[in-house]
Every structure is written in structure tokens, then in C-alpha cells.
Amino acid sequence: MPKYELILLKNMMQPGYTGSLQEYERAGGYQALRKVVGKVPPTEVTMAVMKSGLRGRGGAGFPTGVKWGFLPKDYQGPRYLCCNADESEPGTFKDRQLMERDPHQLLEGIVLACYAIGAESAYIYIRGELVLAAKILEQAIAEAQAAGYIGANILGTGITANVWVHRGAGAYICGEETALLESLEGKRGLPRFKPPFPATNGLYNKPTVVNNVETLANLPHIIGRGPEWFASIGSPPKSTGTRVFCVSGHVKRPGNYEVPMGVTFRELIYEHAGGMRSDKPLKAFIPGGASAPFLTSDHLDVKLDFESVAAAGSMLGSGGVTVMEEGTPMVWAALRLMEFFYHESCGKCSPCREGSSWLVQTMRRIVAKRGQMEDLETLVDLCKNIEGRTVCAFGEAEVAPIMSTLKYWRSEYVTLIQEAEAANLIRLEPTVARH
């Protein structure tokens, strides 16, 4: 038995649950939509979401209701909802499960959001590799259309909400909301300058809301059981509700665990994920996907809520918790993530495009024991010239692994370089030869 009440994973935990419309309805599905659509004014739905304290589950943690509130109130033209299903943050694999195992929970959330913001069209931008999830969603959309939950005149109210699945094609940056919009418009996924924000100038330059899969999947529960109920879960007032945390790395039972926000990393890792896979103790963990700075075994009692993780010098991000045991080479680990960011940099901003290449080359040199002490200064200098100097948050993300491993495991960098220097001394190579 799970220790806490499950919200998002409840249905799929029932043995034999396939996520069909019939089963979703039997589990109380689409009741929230029936309760409000055409009966409760859309502004009240937005108010309820604000009151619930729901914050975006994609990474940034922005309050969902507030985001909706930024849409221009008197605008008469079309508005759009985009569901961000471009789950690509290394360490994160929850949206995939939410879409493939309980697609109607997400669709009900999408239609509720469409109703609240007055959007007649919603696009689910799903990462291209998730072919199965896209098929399952398309099938579920067809079922929901036939039952009158999606399409023109939903539930006979005269309200329109169409939903389409749009597959991406393998670009991490398209999870950034303005890059997602560019990609959905058929262009390269290059993030836009902000402001203007998508709320006023989004898809096709129209007012647009972009929300993550898990964020939207919470809506049927918030509307169905009330914002007060939701706001009492987790660590209110700032981190309400549950999160589906994805645990990976050196634990006994990796996987998705839904727990209220505010439990400690120790509990998540040692109780839910079964603890370390061997007798080696925990050395490091990434608390919120590859973009979040590394933390150490000293941080195990930090609570899994937005503020606590930020206060510990990292971020809760996408909820991807990656655990590393004693003996994991940290410079190598940082290099692996750096290789990822180097590959995924979209190329728009020079500091990130050029800087990621410099960072990855410097890191490869150090790991290959060809580094020099001055490389450490070069790394910090590069990081400081990337961070905060790019259009999107990718700049902050790509420096996180290096800056945080330099902070906690600088000695590992130094050892690799000292070994390199010792080898150089024996071979009497001039240092310029490394170029």
C-alpha cells in the first residue's frame, strides 16, 4: 500500500486499469468537466486554480492560475492552449507514464484549461520519440470526441474545444515554451525574446498558455474535489499538491513515485525507491533533472518542495531525482551532462553556442588527464559568461553540473589535473603541446 493518497497515479495503480474512456469514467473521470463546463463561469475556474496554489510541473514552477490570468481579458480573436509533452529533461520520465497509462486524465485537464482560458484549439506538443504515447493519445482523443467531451459543442453546451497531437522531432530545447511555439509553427525551435510573453503573443502571435502534462493532469482533481482540498496537500502555502518524482541512478527500485511535496529526499530515496542498490553509500544526487545543480549526502534531509530545494542551492525543476553512489567519478558525471547540453544547444545565443563547445572541450581534456590547473579558472570564467546572458534558461542549466561539481568535488578535478601534470613532467612535454 502506498504511504500517501495517490492522486495522479491512483487509477493506473489499480490492477488491470488500461486507461480506456470507459474505465476512466468508472473511476469518476470527466465528472469535473461536467460539473463546470457551461455552468460555472470560466473566470471562476481560473480563480479556483489560483486558490489551489498549483504551480507548473515542467520545471520553472510558475503558478498556473496566475499564468492563465495574464491572458488579455478583452481580446476577441482565437486563443490557444499548448500542452508541453516534450519531456526531454534527463532524469525525467513521468509525463510519458501519465500519457500512456491514463490519457483521459490529461485530456480532461486540457479541456478544463481550454474552457477556463477560452481556447477552442489545443495542441499536445509531444516529443517525437514517444510514438506509442502519441498513438495512445490520438486514440483517446477519438474516444472523447465520440463521447462529446472534445470537439465542437462539448456536452451540448455550444462550447468548442478541439485537441490535436503534434509530434516534435528530437530537440530538447523545444521543451522551452517559446521554442515549443516556434517548433509548432514549423520553424527551428529557437526560443523567443521575452517579453512579449506567450500570454499575449504566443502561437501565431495569439494569446497562448503553455502548460506541462502533469500540471494539466492535476486540474480534474482540483476542480472535482475543490481548491481547498488541493491546497491542504504537500507543504502549503507555496508548494501544494503531490509531485510524481522520477528516481533514477544507483537505487534499488528506480521509477516514478507520487508523494506530497515536502517529504525529504531521504524518504524518497530510502523508503520509496528502496535505498542504494549496493552497500556503497550515497555520494551525490541531482534533485530536479539535469538542469538542477548537484547536491550531496549532506542534503538528504532537504524537503522536496520548491523553496527548500532552492534554499539548498538547487531547484526542484522537473522532479527527476538521479542518485549516484560512492565511487562515481563526479567530473565524468558533469562531463556526461555537459555533452548533453553541448549537443542540445540550439545555437541562437553566442555565449551558449560557443560556450558549450568550450566547456565540453575543456571538460573532456580534464577527464582525459590532459588538463591544467588554469583550466579550472577557464571553466568558471566560461560559466559566468554564459549564465544569465542567454535568451532562455538553457544558459543557467548548462553551467549547473560544472559549477556544482566544482563546488562540492573540486578535489576530484584537482586530482585529475595533478595526475596529468605528473605525467607531463615525466614525459617532459611542453605545455603548449596540448593544443
Place this chain on the structure above:
Amino acid sequence: MLKDKYQQEIDELLSRYPVKRSALIPLLYLAQRDEGFVSEGAMKEIAGLLHLTPPQVYETATFYTMINLKPVGKFHLQVCKSLMCALAGSDTVIGWVKTKLGIGPGETTTDGLFTLSAVECLAACGTAPMMQVNDDYYERLTEDTFDRILADLKKDGSCSLKTGPFMWPEPAPAKPGA
């Protein structure tokens, strides 16, 4: 010509968006499904369908790693090499491909059956190491399952070890009689 073969599908794709260019990635996928990769000819045709210039199609097509601009093997093995998979031994998987098929990342076997790509995170970190073969995911790979996947693909073109609707950890099975 795509238009002759897939007129209905193209019309349906275009009907989803108020601006034609949005159908660009879907049409590139359609071309890729047809030929196995996206040729220059297909890009020119798509440009015409969407009232774009060929360079506009080309700049989009080259940005996305899933759009193949040259032919790949019948089975495209994409092994995740990001940190989370690397912690679980993805470098070993790439080694198996090398010893069993004789190809490294970016290479295709001489019989044209297998292409290997070492790719970045595929959202399966809890079930690492893993690889994607064409549309299907294969997770929690061991040398035994890896061998079986290769043998089945060669023999039948598919393998039953592919992941179905994803959930991990799996829910406890129903108790008999409950």
C-alpha cells in the same frame, strides 16, 4: 510524388492548423515514412505544398535530429548515452553493438539492416539502460535480452520485448480472488 500517394492524409494534416507551415514537421515525417529518409526532392515538394521556399524547409529539417537526411538501416538502434543511462551501463550496450554487429555510432551494417546512433536522453531513466529501435522502446537491457532483440528483429522484423504502455515500477498484480 507525396501528393499523389497521400493526398487525403496531407489534406487532413493541413486542416489541423490555421497556418500551413505548422504542418511542416508532420509532412517531413510523412516523407520519411515513405522513403526511409527525407530527400531533397521531398523537401522541394513539401515547400510547394506549404508555399514555403525550399531553404525554409531545409533549415527546419536540419534542425531536428529525428529527420534523417540520408538513408538509415532497416532497424535504427538508438542507444541512450546520457548520464542516467551511463550510470546503469549504457556504454556497455554500445560495446555490445560493436562486438555483435561490428558498427559504432553513426555506422550501418553492410547488409543495410542496422544503423547505430548514440543519442541523448529518451525519457526512460528509471528503466536504464535502454534503446529505441525505430518506433519501439526496449528497456532494462541485459546482454541476454539484447541478443534476443537482435535475433527477433532479424527473423521477424519485430520483438515482443518492446515496452507497452509505460509504468515503472509496475503496479502489484491483482490478488487471486480479490
